Each structure stands twice: as C-alpha cells, then as structure tokens.
Amino acid sequence: MNSRLKFLLLNLFLFFALLTKAQEKITVGEKQTLFSTVLNEKREIWIHLPKTYNDTGINPAKYPVIYLLDGEINFEYYAGMSDFLAKPPYAEMPECIVVGIKNTERTRDLTPTKSGKKSPVNSNVVLFGDSGGSENFVRFIQEELKPFISKNYRTQDYSVLVGHSFGGLFAVNVLLTHPEYFNAYVANDPSLWWDNKVLISRTKDYLEKNKNFPAHKFLYVAQADNEEQNKNWNSDMTQAIEEFKEIIEKNGSLNYKHHFYENEVHGTVSYPGNYDAVKFIFKGFRTDIKKLSKNPQLLEEEYKRFSEKTGTNFLPSETYLNVVLKFMKSNDFKESEKYFNDLKHKLYPKK
Template structure:
C-alpha cells in the first residue's frame, strides 16, 4: 500500500507544481459594447501588438485592422500579423487587430434584400434576413471605431478585412463609403450577389467619379475551387474576374488580385491575408545593412510610404533600438550616432 501511495504521490506533486508555475499565453481580450444602431450587444476580440505594454519605450499608436468573421479568423490572423511585423524583418507595422464576432452574418454583410428562390421549394426565399449592411457599416464607423480609439492607442490608419460575404461587404464599403478605411481586403468575395450588383455599382461609381479615391488600396484573392468545379456556382468566378477587369482597366486604384491554385473558398483567406498585408504595406520593409553607409535612407523610405498611403508612418522606437544595437555591435559609430539622434528627436521623453 505504501509503495502505491508513493508512486501516485510523485506525478500528483509534479502536476501540482507544474500547474502552479504555468503562465497563460493570451492572444487577445474580449470587449462588449451595446450598439444603438443595431439594437443589440456586440462582442469584439482585440489583439494588441507585442510592444503595446513595453515599459522600456514610449507609448506608441498603432494602425487598426478590423477583421470580419472574428470567431473564425482571429486566432490565426493575430499570429500572422505578429510574425510579419517582427523586427528587423518587418513587412508591416505592428497593428491592433479587432475581430468582430457575428450575430446575424447575412443580415449585416449583404447590401440588398435577397429575391433568390430556393431551387427545391420556390415558395422559400434564400437569405431572407439579408440586406442591412448599411446599418452594420454605420455601427463600425460611428460606434465601434470610436470605442476602439477611446480604449486603445490607435493611429489614423485602418484596414477592413472580409471573406465571402465579408469580401462583398468590403467592396461595397469601398464604393459607398471609401473614406471609412484606408485599405480593403476581399477574400473570394461573393460578388455574384443580387445579379452581380457590385459590378453594376462599380461601373456606376467610375462613370460618376472617373477614378477611385486617391490613397486607397484594395486586395482581392480568388480561389480556384478545383475539386468543386462540377458543383461550384460559376457566378462566383465570373463576377470576381469581371470586377478585376473593370478595376484594372481603370487603373486608378492601388489594386492587386491574387489567384491561389489548389485553394478552396474555405481556405483561401489564409494565404490571401498574408499576401494582402504585404501588398498594403509594400515599402514598409527596410534593409538595416544599407543604413550603415547611408542612414538617411530610413527616413526616405518612410517618407515614400507615408506619401503612398496618405498616412504618416515613422520608424518605431523598438525598430530604432534594433538599428542602434546593430550599428554598435558592428562598430558603425557615425551611423549609430545618427540613429541615436533620430530616436531622441522622434521619442524625446525617454532616453
């Protein structure tokens, strides 16, 4: 009996001690706000950059990414943004990610009321709860964005990311409220909706305005849905390609279309979002080795990026610390002094 008690005691003790020493890894926090526009409570998930609470640097402001279908995309997307924002290999700035959890997805993300009848029962209208995206975008602009600005340190640069109906919503927001966001991502968007109404709206917009608004970016991904070709609704592919032709022919929008062979409608968002972020922030990546001989290049790079995006971007204090450490360890004294002075100019409150 004593032998068995000793045998059991050891693993129980180890579990207890290991459990006591464990630290939880968290990727975000839940926030709730009541929407007067939608007349319901909305839950959002907020991910903060790794340097957000770093006490060794000045408090910084960060661009914000508004991610639709948050309950599906939030976990992988936050890891993706952190990975490609890490210095000294950063392709994008560190960003706050706001994942928006759905309540009535079809209602919120579609621009018009569906008239589509069920092929099985013509008496049934498909997507009957559709057509209230204008209310949802009003919630984003008038309620959610002010809430995020009030509670977090944000920069005046924001990105809207959506997939399928969310991609439809992103394109519609660009056409109806282009100033609400700086950049838009539409992964395999449902541009087939309502007899391809987005194609009509795009043509109407360009006929009226001639060009897309300056300083805006749009990335569209497309899946090939190879294994579903026999059953897949070809309207999806046709509408996306039709939209692509119109936008590229006009040529005024900072636009990129990505086709992903072997990806389905359900998987294309992952590679699409990676490519979209690199496209939107193209020009953010800098070459630290070049700064040893020409330190002025850093400010020139950020100046070009700011002009392209229409928002002010400056090198973060964390990145400047990395550059200074590199210059010091490689004995580039003049460049080290240059970047110390630049850091003190941009972030004067902490030495």
C-alpha cells in the same frame, strides 16, 4: 482569530491562488462587448494588441487598426501573423491592433441588398431571407466601434477592413459607398455574384459618377480556385470576380492587386490571401538594416516614400530604432549608431 476561521481563510486564499495561477496561458487577445444602438444588440469584439503595446521601455506608441470580419474564424492566426510579419528586423508591416468582429446575424450584416437564393442542394429551400443590412453594419463600425477602439486603445489614423466571401462582398461595397472609411480593403473570394451582381453595377455607377477612386486607397482581392464550386455550387462566383477585376484594372485609379490561388478553395483562401494582402498594402515598409549601416539616412527616405504612397504619415517606431541601434553597436558601425541615436531622440524625446 479562531482556528476554524483561520482555516477557512487559508483555504479561500489557496483556492483563488490556484485559480489565478494554474497554468500560465498564452493569450492573443481580449474580448470586449459593446452595445450597438444602430443594430440594437450587444456585439462581441476580439482585440489583439501588438507585442510592444505595453512595453514600458518605450514611449507609448500609436498603432494602425485592422478590422477583421468573421472574427471567430480568422482572429487567432491573423493576430499571430500580424505579430510575426511586424517583427524586426524583417518587419514587412507596422505593428497593428487587430479588431475581430464576431458575427451575430452574418447574412443580415454583410449583404448590401435584400435578396434570396434557392439552395443549390435543395431547390425547395430559399436561402438568405434575412439579407440587406450592410449599411447599418458599416454605420455600427464607423460610428460606434471605431470611436470605442480609439477611446480605449492608442490608435493611429490608419485602418484596414478585411473580409471573406460575404465579408469580401461587404468590403468591396464599403469601398464603393464609403471609400473614405478605410485606407485599405481586403476581399477574399468576395461573393460578387450577390443579387445579380449588384456590386458590378454599383462599381460601374461609381466610376461613371466619380471617374476615379480617392487617392491612396488600396484593394487586394484573393480569388480561390473554386473548380468544385463552379461545377456544383456557385457557378457565378468566379465570373463575377473576373468581371470586377476587368473594370477596376481598366480604370486604374486604385492601388489594386488581384491574385488567383490555384491550390486554394473557398474555405481556405483567406489564410494565404490575408498574408499576401498585408504584404501588398504595406509594400515599401520594410527597410534593409544592413544597408542602413552605410547609408543611415535611407531610413527616413524610405519612410517618406512609404508615407507618400499611403497618404499617411508613418515614422520608424522606437522599437525598430532600438533594433537598428543594437545592430550598429554590435557590428561597430559607430557613425550610424550616432546617427540613429540622434534620430531616436528627435522622434522620441524622453519624457
């Protein structure tokens, strides 16, 4: 090898070595692109995998999936939040895969009907011309995105749909039109005022026809204190949400929680709303590690109860069992240690 070539090779190597190492980054997800035949466009998807996803010390696990609308706004804190809340020993929820969907034509995708609205600031402008595409968008999610996620990642058959504003409208509409698509729905300050409250009519129609929602479905609605909006902007936002609340609570067949956030406005309510929503949806998931020391079979009892409530079979994860085992060992609870050792080997036999 002549010396000029050696020099070139060395430089090339150093250049790429620097490029790849540089600063070590803290990542919370990866971007994927898939082409949607239904929508006839490319869609960008942001995917967060839980901390243990690539842990080679445990058997490969499967995880519930949370589908998050307006991905570009909510993905980063949501990914961090789901890891934080799923961290043993205080885990309030199972570790989840979070799938953020980035918008292309937001109004088109999230609204259930074609409807315009005069701009509240300038009445010459008609907003939302390109609306009414939500049925296509949910078909994209159900027929294209979900199979894509299940094919490429290890998923458990349990999913949640999370939206805000038009995204909340979309979530409620999916619950009414395809309740079987998701196990739980989160609607932060949903735009139920849309098109003369068309979803209020749909809710009434649904309940007239079906009487009840399917078993084990969950809906969390966060309502912001839109005092400002009430006066200047969206005077019918609050009223439509309250009307919906009344109908749902009266029917009583849905695991439903509504919370009014007096210190939040329309743009901020998703942050506490999404946190409280997962706590509501996964209520009963947390087990008290200290109680298990004297009452080890409590763990399976509580998981059984939680599984019945959600209509889905949830098992203590191998990661959680390892935390429990470590606790029993370090505090010298020998009997419980043996119990959980046996349970671990029953649930997660070594390959």
